[in-house]
Amino acid sequence: MPPFEVPEGDPFGPHNLPYGVFSPAGSQERTVGVRLGDHVLDAGAAAHALGSPYAALLARPTLNPLLAAGRTAWSDVRRALTAWVTVPSHRETVAPFLHPLSSVTLHLPFEVADYVDFYASENHARNVGQIFRPDAADSLTPNWKHLPIGYHGRAGTVVVSGTDVVRPSGQRKAPGDAAPVFGPSVRLDIEAEVGFVVGAPSPLGRPVPLADFREHVFGLCLLNDWSARDIQAWEYVPLGPFLGKSFATSVSAWITPLDALEEARxxxxxxxxxxxxxxxxxxxxxxxxxxxxxxxVNGHVVSEPPFSTMYWTAAQQLAHMTVNGASLRTGDLYGSGTVSGPEPAQRGSLLELTWNGRDPLELPDGKRTFLEDGDVVTLSAWAPGPDGARVGLGEVTGRIVAG
Amino acid sequence: MPPFEVPEGDPFGPHNLPYGVFSPAGSQERTVGVRLGDHVLDAGAAAHALGSPYAALLARPTLNPLLAAGRTAWSDVRRALTAWVTVPSHRETVAPFLHPLSSVTLHLPFEVADYVDFYASENHARNVGQIFRPDAADSLTPNWKHLPIGYHGRAGTVVVSGTDVVRPSGQRKAPGDAAPVFGPSVRLDIEAEVGFVVGAPSPLGRPVPLADFREHVFGLCLLNDWSARDIQAWEYVPLGPFLGKSFATSVSAWITPLDALEEARxxxxxxxxxxxxxxxxxxxxxxxxxxxxxxxVNGHVVSEPPFSTMYWTAAQQLAHMTVNGASLRTGDLYGSGTVSGPEPAQRGSLLELTWNGRDPLELPDGKRTFLEDGDVVTLSAWAPGPDGARVGLGEVTGRIVAG
Known part of the structure; x- marks a missing residue:
């Protein structure tokens, strides 16, 4: 089928157009691509061929220049791209710049500045509270309903979908043990999250109000916050998660612009x-x-978390993150926190799905409490789009390899 | 006095030679400088004039290329610089590239990749434990003696010495209050720390052993981890400090290479x-x-913390930070945590010096529990050098301005 004729119902039709960074077959060069069905459009090359003023912004090895350009440029570029892939008179010009998705290499689409992770699902926070603090009067900590709890994670270990995840080693200590032991994590978990990508920066000392969310945030992606629960449990008092989280965070190769998600609000x-x-x-x-x-997990769906149930919104998270005057930089990434719905089959971590290992999952290839070496975890998602269409989010996948 | 004739006893003599980034008077251009007494040597220009192969590495707007070059280059460059400022036959060539320190603008000397903050002083951790958990059987948490506790901070708000610090606003809630209130922090504090700057990167999935510390860490600086204690107290359970710390972290403009600190080990x-x-x-x-x-504080010395009392070393912190396979990037910065000695006059935070406000400090300009608007905090330090000389660390200073 010709690349322009995306099948009816394809969640990556011209109503979507997420951005990534790719290398064509046989090349090491990176450039900005836009996904259309099963193809990738070389956006910079197409812009150049069509005489677009955005050619220089798009013919770059990362999305950061486009992210930094701000909302007016984001809208203009999106409008232009939509025209290039939908207006028949452009087809002959644009066609040579479409590459089959299966032929290209996808890269981390932007340089991550700071990475913050939130904890914004009430169902997730309550589940975790009940698992780890069963005697507490309230499964939520007293601050939970007053502010979006968050912490900084490691930006340098954010990796693109498809990158293998090496099982981390570290210290762990069960409550009854006399001293900690060292070894590979035996409680390796996932956290199904949505990541928000900051485009336009903000100056130090000036908070970003709720209403300015879409002036600063360019788009979103799926994010898997791999978590070593045994390492985390021993290390995290009193300063929070550190090595239990910092070994890898996977993001999808495609950033969906917020403008593609208007119908999903x-x-x-x-x-x-x-x-x-x-x-x-x-x-x-x-x-x-x-x-x-x-x-x-290994191709078997274990959960379907609904993001609409999140208590704290991305706009609230951005307002909170900057209310103390912290500046934003282009490439800042923040995660929603694990997405868990109210139903058992809507929980976004194995910790919750197996209730800390008590209730193993039955998979076609055997029982699971936490992840085994060789397991492949894939997050995918869609959102309602215009006229009943679906807007697909790029998947994020990763395979566990022995450390 | 001619620039080369640094007075006997000057802690910034040719035995020291810390690195920074400066703009000469009347210029916006940034380039690598090396401090010699009260002067700054334009290192790239001097290298070019002397036909050094390091000219391209030094004529840059940040230290990152030098940091990335690795230990052999660090040693070679330091040996060359030492010769340029000490061998009389070079003087005529080098002299035009020396600028009075008072005439230049100093910048953040490197692009910060990830920023991690540790908690490595036993005295500090015990003081904090006694203040916040007076009923606990042990003032240290159970993990404290088994691993260097750390967490990720905000890299994008690391600022150079001399940058004003805007008093942050945020939520706070005293235990007796029914609900949190919002406003400027009323418990704004400092943390006197030492920051370590990573030069050579390491790959994902491969821990850095203790013995490789000096292959990766280029040098150190003073660091003030400004802390809003009231914001921190309400937000930090269960995921650690966030907005109470992320509004600003000040570092000195000069990075002292570890090679200048051999006698201080x-x-x-x-x-x-x-x-x-x-x-x-x-x-x-x-x-x-x-x-x-x-x-x-405002020129009045309130504490003299001895870094030699730190329980966890920078090499242990680096080994711990990477033991889960987390990679290092050029420009990674990690702080020691507040440096507090065993004596009351050796505590590195106002929290400890005033015992959480109970015992105000008597300053020439009035009592202090926490910082007032207009207060200027300055950290300075020296270390034993060769032949009884002192190796000065670049100071880090900052003034509090109203939010």
């Missing part, structure tokens, strides 16, 4: 506690996104 | 707990550094 769950003004979104545009995530 | 305190093999430094070269830090 939904109100977040009803707020049960009054919010301080800088977080109060009751008068703002809907801040949630209706993303339907699917988690598969 | 000392054994760390005796280990009270057996260490797992990857942290066991009993057979390694001495991993501590005898740095004498001084903390001044």
């Amino acid at each position: 939904v109100a977040p769950p009803e707020r049960t506690h009054p919010l301080l003004p800088y977080l109060d979104d009751s008068q703002e545009e809907p801040g949630g996104y209706d993303l339907r995530i699917s988690v598969a | 000392v054994a760390p305190p005796e280990r009270t707990h057996p260490l797992l093999p990857y942290l066991d430094d009993s057979q390694e070269e001495p991993g501590g550094y005898d740095l004498r830090i001084s903390v001044a």
Whole structure:
């Protein structure tokens, strides 16, 4: 089928057009690509051929220049790309710049500046609280409903989908043990999340208000926050997760621009506690996104977490992250935190799905509590698009290899 | 006095030669400089004039290319620089590239990749434990003697000495309050630390052993981890510090190469707990550094923390940070954690110096519990050098301005 004729119902049709960075077959050079069905458009080359003023912005080895260009440029580029792949008179010009997806190498699409991870699913936070603090009066910590809890993660170990994940070693100590032992993690887990990519920076000392979210955030991706639960449990008091998380964080190769997700916007769950003004979104545009995530282990779907259930929105997270005056940089990435819905089959981590190993999952290739070497985990997702179409998010996949 | 004739006893003599990045008077261009007494040598220009093969490495707007070049290059460049500023036959050639320190603008000397902050002073950790958990049986958490506790901080808000620090706003809630309130921090504090700068990177999945510390770490600097204690107290459970720390971290403009600190190396305190093999430094070269830090508020010295008392060394911190396979990048920065000695006048934070505000400090300009707007905090330090000389560390200073 010719590349332009994306089949009816394809979630990567011209209504989607996510951005990535690729090398064509046989080349080491990286350049910005836009996904259309099963093809990748070399965006810079197409722009050059069509005399577009955005050619220089797109013929680059990372998305960062486009991210830095700001919302007006994002809209203009998207409008131009849409025309190039839909207007018949452009086809002859554009066709040579379409590469079959299967022939290209996909790279980490942007240089990550700071990486922050949040904890914004009430279902996830309650599950974790019940598992680790069964005697607590409330499974949520007292601050949970007042602010989006977050922490900084390691930006240098964010890897693109498809990168193998080496099982980390570290210290662990069960409560009854006299001293910690060292070895490969035996409780290696996933966290199904959505990552938000900051484009336009902000200056030090000036908070970004809720209403400016879409001036700064370019788009989103799927994110798997691999977690070694045994390492994490021993290390995290009092300063939070560190080596239990820092060995790898996988992101999809495709960044979906927020402009492709207009139809997916939904109100977040009803707020049960009054919010301080800088977080109060009751008068703002809907801040949630209706993303339907699917988690598969070795090709077998184990969970379908609904992103629409997240208590804290990405706009609230951005406002909170900067309310102390912290600046934003192009390439900042922040994760939503594990997405878990209210149903057992909607939980975004094996910790929750197996209730900390108590209830193993039955997979076609055997039982699982946590991940085995060789396991392949894949997150995929779609969102409602225009006229009943689906907007596909790029998948994020990774295979566990022995350390 | 001619620039080459650094006075006897000057802690920035030719035995020191720390690296920075500066712009000469009237210029916006940034280039690598080396401090000699009260002057800055334009290292790239001098190298070019002398036909050095390192000219291209030094005539750059950041230290990152030099950092990435690795230990052999670091030694070669240092040997060359030492010759240029000490061998009389070079003087005529080099003299035009010396700028009075007072005439130049100093910049953040390197692009920070990831920023990690540790918690390696036993005195500090015990003080904090006693202040915040007075009923605990042990003021240290159970993991403290088994691993260097650390967490990731915000790399994008690392600023150079001299940058004003805007008082952060945020949420705080006293235990008796019904709900949090929002406003400027009323418990703004400092943390006197030493920062270590990673030069040579390491690949994902491969830990860096203790013995390879000096293959990867280029040098150190003073670091002030500004901390909003009220914001931190409310936010940090269960994922650690976030907005209470992320508004600003100040580093000195000068990075002292480890090669200038050979005489300052000392054994760390005796280990009270057996260490797992990857942290066991009993057979390694001495991993501590005898740095004498001084903390001044508005010019008045309030503390003199001795870095030699730190329980965990920088080599142990690096081994721990990578033991899970996390990679290193050129420009990674990690802080020691607050340096506090055993004596009350050796504590590296106002939290400890005033015992959480209970015992105000008497300064010439009034009492202090935490920082007031307008306060200027300056950390300085020196280390023993060759033949009784002192090796000065570049100071780190910052003024609090209202948010």
